[in-house]
Amino acid sequence: MAKKLTETIIAKAEELFDQVEVMAGYSKGSNPLKVSPCFIEKKQDLDQLIFDKLCINNLATYAYRLSKQVKGNIGMVLKPCDAKAVNQLISEELIDRAACKMLVVGCAGVLDHQKISRHLGGARVFSANIGPETIEVETAEGKKELKTADFYADKCHWCSISDQDMGGDVFVENQQKLQAPKKDRFEDVKQLEKLDLDQIEAYWKDEFSRCIRCYACRNVCPLEVCQDQCIVHLDFPNWQSQKVVPSENKFFQLIRVMHLAGRCVECGECQRVCPQNIGLLKMMKKMNQQIETLFNFTPGMDVEAKPPLLTYKTVEENIEEEELI
Amino acid sequence: MTEQEQKSPKKEARIVAFLCNWCSYAGSDAAGTARLRQPENLRIIRVPCSGRINPLFVLKAFSEGADGVLVSGCHPNDCHYTDGNFYARRRLEALKEYLPFIGIDKNRFSYQWVSASEGQRWQKVVTNFVKRINSIL
Numbered sequence: 287m288a289k290k291l292t293e294t295i296i297a298k299a300e301e302l303f304d305q306v307e308v309m310a311g312y313s314k315g316s317n318p319l320k321v322s323p324c325f326i327e328k329k330q331d332l333d334q335l336i337f338d339k340l341c342i343n344n345l346a347t348y349a350y351r352l353s354k355q356v357k358g359n360i361g362m363v364l365k366p367c368d369a370k371a372v373n374q375l376i377s378e379e380l381i382d383r384a385a386c387k388m389l390v391v392g393c394a395g396v397l398d399h400q401k402i403s404r405h406l407g408g409a410r411v412f413s414a415n416i417g418p419e420t421i422e423v424e425t426a427e428g429k430k431e432l433k434t435a436d437f438y439a440d441k442c443h444w445c446s447i448s449d450q451d452m453g454g455d456v457f458v459e460n461q462q463k464l465q466a467p468k469k470d471r472f473e474d475v476k477q478l479e480k481l482d483l484d485q486i487e488a489y490w491k492d493e494f495s496r497c498i499r500c501y502a503c504r505n506v507c508p509l510e511v512c513q514d515q516c517i518v519h520l521d522f523p524n525w526q527s528q529k530v531v532p533s534e535n536k537f538f539q540l541i542r543v544m545h546l547a548g549r550c551v552e553c554g555e556c557q558r559v560c561p562q563n564i565g566l567l568k569m570m571k572k573m574n575q576q577i578e579t580l581f582n583f584t585p586g587m588d589v590e591a592k593p594p595l596l597t598y599k600t601v602e603e604n605i606e607e608e609e610l611i
Numbered sequence: 612m613t614e615q616e617q618k619s620p621k622k623e624a625r626i627v628a629f630l631c632n633w634c635s636y637a638g639s640d641a642a643g644t645a646r647l648r649q650p651e652n653l654r655i656i657r658v659p660c661s662g663r664i665n666p667l668f669v670l671k672a673f674s675e676g677a678d679g680v681l682v683s684g685c686h687p688n689d690c691h692y693t694d695g696n697f698y699a700r701r702r703l704e705a706l707k708e709y710l711p712f713i714g715i716d717k718n719r720f721s722y723q724w725v726s727a728s729e730g731q732r733w734q735k736v737v738t739n740f741v742k743r744i745n746s747i748l
Contacts, residue, residue, distance in 0.1 A: 475712075478712070479711070479712065483711065483714050483715070483716055484714070486711070486712070486713070486714040487713075487714025487715075488714075489714075490713060490714060525667070525671070533674055534674075536674070536713070537670065537671070537674045540667070540670050540674075540713065541667060543709070544665075544666050544667055544670070544706075547666075547702075547705055548705075569712070569713075572709065572712045573705070573709060576705055576708045576709060577705060580701075580704060580705060580708075581701070594701065595698070595701055595702055595705070598694060598697035598698055598700070598701055599697075600687065600688065600697065602700065602701070602704075605700060605701075605704045607700075607722075607724075608721060610721060610723055610735070610736045610739045610740055610743075611732065611735045611736065611739065
């Protein structure tokens, strides 16, 4: 099944390739549980492309950077959830719709390879055969059969995007449908909110005491386009000290939250790349939850929509101003 | 801070106030000129417009140890720059609801509208806000 899908993608990519200068897609990774992003500049290299359940990376991360580096159009292989990030970039006029050719692939859910390796106790994997029901892996400790449903990426459990919504320039249909069991999107947010303020503060202090400020979360984010011009690197005004202490680490994350308010598409890349496994996505989800209740806006769904914090209404229906008198 | 200071019950609340140049700053000035009595806990920072206030200003103030943050600008529809306070309202409301999630009591933050002629209103806002902060501390 996966082979047939890959073949269709390569065929469609070939059709699209005449219009683009570089094509970003997935290729085989360094081990059987990983895929790696690849950038194809020659048509004959298109057969490197693959697509399977392990394609968890969000290639929209490269959309802005590629569009600045390349003179012509860029092409990208995207899952519907990745296309959301590109849509958001387009709606903010950060990239040009016409210069970005999207090859959207219908998605049946992606697997989190970190969950699989954790389950296997970090044993070396020689081969993996991923089916819709089971995953057969051959490790240094022998053959094992795992249930696919246990290893879906978190975002797949609350995915509600219908494939056609994300249109793109070319759409490749996937015969398989999403099988990840449904979970509440705000489960972890609600759990944290049950605690009282001191406990919440202690929780974040504990989380951010692990942070090493590698900035991987910022660098991987498809919507944080400022990258090296980030305000944390400024000397004047000195937004952030160089100290790696929980309060400063938390403040760095708050900068991200505020800069992504009403923009974050919850692709979960920040949490995935975090080497210290800090629960960053909760922070983003909480802000998104508020933006949804206050302004009834979901990022990345509509290219025409104006981002909620870049516009206003003279009378806000959902804002109740407090009177201190 | 020494241990003794921490234990002392009369800890003075430190409040950072961001006031817009055209309404609230003039309003607080009017309160002063009219010799209205008000608490001295505020450290006032004058900004051109409430739309100038980045939510990160507020978060930075909290992370540097402020007990409370007060933002005040022109009334909606009265902004010197036409629409600065409308943008501010959206940002600050989003921020306000977010504070409890990072372990900050949302009563420690408030945004208010005070115009240049409302010295009395300013006095009430400050008095009530300081009272509220003191009750939390």
